Amino acid sequence: MSLIEIQQLHLKIDDNPILSDINLSFTKGDYLCLLGPNGAGKSTLIKTLIGLYPINSGEILLQGKPLNHYSPKHRAQQISYVPQVHTHVLQHKVVDFIRMSRYPWRHSLSSWTPADQQAIDHAFALTHTANFADRPMQELSGGETQRIMITAALAQQSQVLLLDEPCSFLDPRYQTEIHNLIYQLNQQHGISIIEASHDINHAAVHSQHILALKQGQENWQGKSAHFLTPDRLANLYDQNFVLSTHPTTGATIALTAA
Amino acid sequence: MQKSQLTLSLLVIASLLILFITPQLGLQLDDDSQRRVLLDIRLPRVLFAFIAGAGLALCGMVFQTLFHNPLATPFTLGVASGASLGAALYVAAGISFSLFGIAGGTLAAFIGALFAITIVYSLSRLRRQFEPNTLLLIGVALSFFFSSLILFSQYLSNITDSFRIIRWLMGSLTIIGYHDIFQLLPFVALVTATIIWAAPELNLLTTGDEIALSRGVNVTKLHFLLFFITSLCVGAIVALCGPIGFVGMMVPHICRLLIGNDHHTLTPATLLFGGSFLVLCDTVARLILAPTELPVGIISTLLGGPFFLWLLIRKK
DSSP states (O other), X not given: OOSEEEEEEEEEETTEEEEEEXXXXXXXXXXXXXXXXXXXXXHHHXXXXXXXXXXXXXXXXXXXXEGGGSOHHHXXXXXXXXXXXXXXXXXXXXXXXXXXXXXXXXXXXXXXXXXXXXXXXXXXXXXXXXXXXXXXXXXXXXXXXXXXHHHHHHHTTOSEEEEESTTTTOOHHHHHHHHHHHHHHHHHHOOEEEEEOSOHHHHHHHOSEEEEEETTEEEEEEEXXXXXXXXXXXHHHSSOEEEEEOTTTOOEEEEEOO | OOHHHHHHHHHHHHHHHHHHHGGGTTOOXXXXXXXXXXXXXXXXXXXXXXXXHHHHHHHHHHHHHHHTOTTOOTTTTTHHHHHXXXXXXXXXXXXXXXXXXXXXXXXXXXXXXXXXXXXXXXXXXXXXXXXXXXXXXHHHHHHHHHHHHXXXXXXXXXXXXHHHHHHHHTOOOOOOSSHHHHHHHHHHHHHHHHHHHTHHHHHHHTTXXXXXXXXXXXXXXXXHHHHHHHHHHHHHHHHHHOXXXXXXXXXXXXXXXXXXXXXXXXXXXHHHHHHHHHHHHHHHHHHTTTTSOOOHHHHHHHHHHHHHHHHHHHHO
């Protein structure tokens, strides 16, 4: 059974159609990349899955049950989220921020349990950030902040991790670091991932499936290994691409044609 | 002991000292009649000021957290003006009633507050990406609008009612006996209990609405609940004491600097600090021109205006 099943999803915000006729079947352990130009609806699709936008028609099923039948806490036990670069000034110590991720598993008056502690220790270990624990959030660099955002989402112990362009505005070193981290989480730890991205080469190499959106509609969907062709990219982005081979990894890569 | 617990303990001691000393100021306690003054006038007034100050500060804290803005409080967003309008209309209408033991003025103020917060909240939701300053401008516009309606209702009422409205708009804690305390206490207690219960959710909201939502907080439901309960409390305070400005902005902000943003410790700190602060303001208002008493709202606003400007400039 699919973990997330989207059927004929239509969504409007302030009467503007943002998503139309989206269909998707996402299985456990999959790594799906959402690609497409700015304003294609990638972020909206992700935010719909965390319950920010009500859907107009169609259906989103989470483990066979409609998403809007889940209570927010119950949904958060299944789906966690890493935002685009965060604009809020967070005045928390890293460890306090991570501890808050245990919210969906806790009752309002219950005390901190060994299971809670184990979950955050495990999350710190997966992202190698335990040494950040006592630092204030506002002192972290952009790349460090994103690693902590991923750690926090992992501490939530959900089945699916949603990431909304986690690498935009990061420098190449941190981009590579975050890409590799996400890939590892999927490959070695079996975490199911849906990531919105603008990095087509990263998507083609690391993800298993790609859903390409354009103007709120599906432009292409399939296995990532079949994604990179000049025609498809030109059609998706209205920009010409050429394909080449990476000199060291041997992977096919797309470069924008001048 | 953690730093926040130490700060909290010091606040408890300071609050107890203030509650003990301020009622006695200027009284000779070996005189029987003066002792009566202490028990029948001073003590209830100080307790009343403490409860009102605590309520104002807690409501301010909730607004700051919900709107992610240190300048957003029931006063800056026009909710207190809405409550004032409700109460002023009640006085001007010359009617008098009560429901379930709650005075009609309180109910009218509560309806006004609820009306104002509904307008602010709907406008702030109209567009997704909302500039924080736009929110404050909505509040300013709303305050002006309600103020002119208050002036209008005052113009239409007779001299006595008109004077009552003016004096009350200055914010005053002049009460006699314990009756008014029991009119106020349930509302402040309700706000306090709700905030303590919702502390984990409020903490998550400080990380932004989207993250809070993704962690499983029912953000919309929480907004409605907290706006309803704070409107109730602001309505009750405004009806009984008039609009006492800026306590709700200064106190929680200072407490955040002192003790951090964890609502588990921030809530008791804000409650104690807010209560003590208004007691001190009222004591100053009572003594500065003795035997004439200044309305306490004048003192708190005199302190609050410069503080507001400091906050605005500091943010840049």
